[in-house]
Amino acid sequence: MKKINFKKFLLLFCILACVFGLTACTETISSDSAKESKKEQKLAAVSTELENWSVDMIKYFDVTSDDDVKANAENAISIDEINHDLYIVNPEGMNVATVEFCNSWVKSRSDLGRLKSIDSVELKISDETSTLGTVTVKTEYEKRNCTYEIVFDDDYNLSSAAINPVYTTGEKMEKAVLNTVIGMGTVFIVLIFISFIISLLKYVNNIGAKKEEKPAGGVENAISQIVTAEEESDETDDLELVAVITAAIAASEGTSSDGLVVRSIKRRF
Template sequence: MNRKLKSLLAMVCVLALTLAMSVCAFAADTVTEDEVANYKSAAETLISQIAGFSDEEIENYLAQDDAFTTATMESWKSVKDELGAYSSIVSQNVEKDGDVVTISTVAQFEKAKADVVLMLDLGQQMYTSMTYSVQYSLAANMQRAGMNTLMGIGIVFLMLVFLSFVIGLFKYIEKFQNVGKKKAVEEAPKAEEAPAPAIAQSEAADEDFADDLELVAVISAAIAAYENTSGDSFVVRSIKKSNKWHRA
């Protein structure tokens, strides 16, 4: 807790000193060498102080209701694992554009270098932002590019496999269609066999015709016996029975 309090007091003192010098520079509308040195010193102090914060202290600062503090801590938290412990300042540059002073610092950390940009608004007499960005080496950039390339190739390969799978399903669709057509062809002859009952009707008509002839012969014989005449003089005519099926 004492460490946290000391760190906070140190930051407040640095900010207060820098802002006091900034007011003088704003009044004169110039930046002297001493003021540039103060800006650089303030940035270096902030960088080293923030790099020494523990995870618990970072979370406590993130919980504060201050836009500059929370934004700075979020930026540092996003890169601190890639940078490691703070080592030294490589180079610094101070630029003034109207009321805005930009302090650009290249800092060396345990694992890599980082660009730290601290911006100060002289009109409002307050810091507005502090951002960190890792300077990746050529090997790291090549590795990142290689990973991105591999991911892209992997995605394309998966898409090709998926498309091949979908295209492979087309043959099953064609088989299902052929099975349906085959069933339709097999069922068609069965429908043509329906007229078969007509043959049975014709046979029944022939049987009825034979029965009529026998009936006529019996009647003729009976008449001949009654009149004592020979049945040879009778002409037997066939009686055709009306067939209701033929009329229909």
């Protein structure tokens, strides 16, 4: 009886394990594979519209002047209004990413020249949850080849766009050397400026020293003035004393003081 119960318990445990295993597999399929499959179906339905918009934007940039590209971007004039066609991209109108795309093109035009051909257009599903897919367009211009990477979100708005000109090894080395020279030149200029500031500090110290010397000079002047005043006062007192003594001698002798001359005065007390 015990053996039968143990077998039943083991059978029930195996059944439950299988049920939980199937449940886990079902959740994995619904959360990952189903979502990816849904995104692929959505992307396949609009792939032509996304590719057409990307190609038309590249052609629009090529035939439009920089000033007009800037003006249209500032006034939010989309390619729908320019080509008089309906696009699925940016259903709510031109967004910030599209304006940045226009600004990037204006900066890159001088490196590319005129458009010669569009070699390939490829649409791939995005690995990021916030974006739908990426259109990669390879082009050939007068000066060099260029690859565009245009990313769209789930609402068919332009999420970001990158313009990647293909530079030769020599051009890359030239840019690297130029960046190095500019960086080192900036550092040297800053060091020279700092050295100049440090050289001016000695004048600041001299100014401080002069300010400290001024009070001492003032005290010495005051002392010299006091000493001079005392000496002048002593000379005045001596002259008065000589006059009094001369008058006293003349009175005691009954003579005039004109002939009397006092040579020196010695104090006895």
